[in-house]
Amino acid sequence: MLKILSLLTILVAFTVSRPTDDIPDLFLFLMNNTPAECIDQTYELAAKLMKTKNDLELKYGNIEMLYNKELMNSLVQKFKTISDSINSPNCSTINFVKYFLDGTVFIGNEIYGEAFACLSEEDLETKFTDCNTGMVPKDSDVLEYLKPVSYCVTHKLECSPEDRKHFISAVYAGADLFETFNNGREVLKKMESNKLTLKFVPEKYDHILN
Numbered sequence: 143m144l145k146i147l148s149l150l151t152i153l154v155a156f157t158v159s160r161p162t163d164d165i166p167d168l169f170l171f172l173m174n175n176t177p178a179e180c181i182d183q184t185y186e187l188a189a190k191l192m193k194t195k196n197d198l199e200l201k202y203g204n205i206e207m208l209y210n211k212e213l214m215n216s217l218v219q220k221f222k223t224i225s226d227s228i229n230s231p232n233c234s235t236i237n238f239v240k241y242f243l244d245g246t247v248f249i250g251n252e253i254y255g256e257a258f259a260c261l262s263e264e265d266l267e268t269k270f271t272d273c274n275t276g277m278v279p280k281d282s283d284v285l286e287y288l289k290p291v292s293y294c295v296t297h298k299l300e301c302s303p304e305d306r307k308h309f310i311s312a313v314y315a316g317a318d319l320f321e322t323f324n325n326g327r328e329v330l331k332k333m334e335s336n337k338l339t340l341k342f343v344p345e346k347y348d349h350i351l352n
Contacts, residue, residue, distance in 0.1 A: 172235045175330065180233035187228070187236060194220045209262060211254050218250030234333035237340060238326070244342035245319045249312045257308035260301035269295045285324075288317040296351070303351075311347035 176184045198217060207213055225243035230236040253261065273294035278287045292313035296306050322329055322340070332338035 172238065172326075172330070176235045177233070180230065180235060183230050183233060183236055187224070187239060190224050190227075194224070211258050211262075214250060214254050218247055218254065221250070222247045234330060238330055238333065241322065241340045241342050242319060245315055248342065248344050248347075249315050249319075252308040252312035252315075255308065257301065257305040260299070260305045261309060264299055264301070266295065269298045272298070285317065285320055288320075289314055292317075293350075307351055310350050314347050314350055315342075315344075 173184065173188075194217070197220070198213065221243050225240055225247065228236060228240045228243075270291060273291045274284065274287075277291055277294065278284055284291070292310055295313075296310045299306050299309065301309070329338065329340065333340055
């Protein structure tokens with residue numbers, strides 16, 4: 143659960159105003175491979191993300207903030223505002239980041255909406271551990287099994303059907319974002335060669351429990 147929600151903060155690390163070792167490798171790759179005509183827009187986007195971090199006084203690795211509904215909803219709204227301001231159809235690096243912005247906004251809305259009251263009372267860690275047992279092979283990457291494990295967890299939740307739907311939609315979306323992030327270099331190359339149009343589609347997660 144915490145790994146999924148951490149997507150909401152990782153984007154604000156996308157900045158060129160910090161020392162190199164503070165910037166995720168993928169974002170460095172994005173900056174280094176941004177076409178000249180997209181540089182100004184990329185720097186502007188990076189500045190907006192950094193301002194969001196500073197405005198909310200976010201601290202990377204601060205788990206407690208993930209349980210602060212008001213703070214997280216504020217972060218989600220700021221991400222949405224930034225994403226809505228993006229209009230760079232020919233800049234693959236910016237559209238790559240927009241995909242993550244739109245995805246984290248979706249995840250944030252699913253988790254920090256009405257479902258949060260129930261989800262915040264659930265012992266999600268224990269339920270994930272229970273579902274991991276026998277489902278995830280030893281020494282395997284848990285993220286590879288996140289969708290089936292979360293499907294199992296969903297049916298253990300003592301929440302309403304609607305809250306369960308919000309939960310599993312958020313986790314499935316998070317799994318997809320992690321996969322895209324982990325394959326970022328390949329994805330970006332496909333975007334640049336017009337072999338892939340990367341766009342977050344919320345409707346993809348509408349009928350997981352049907």
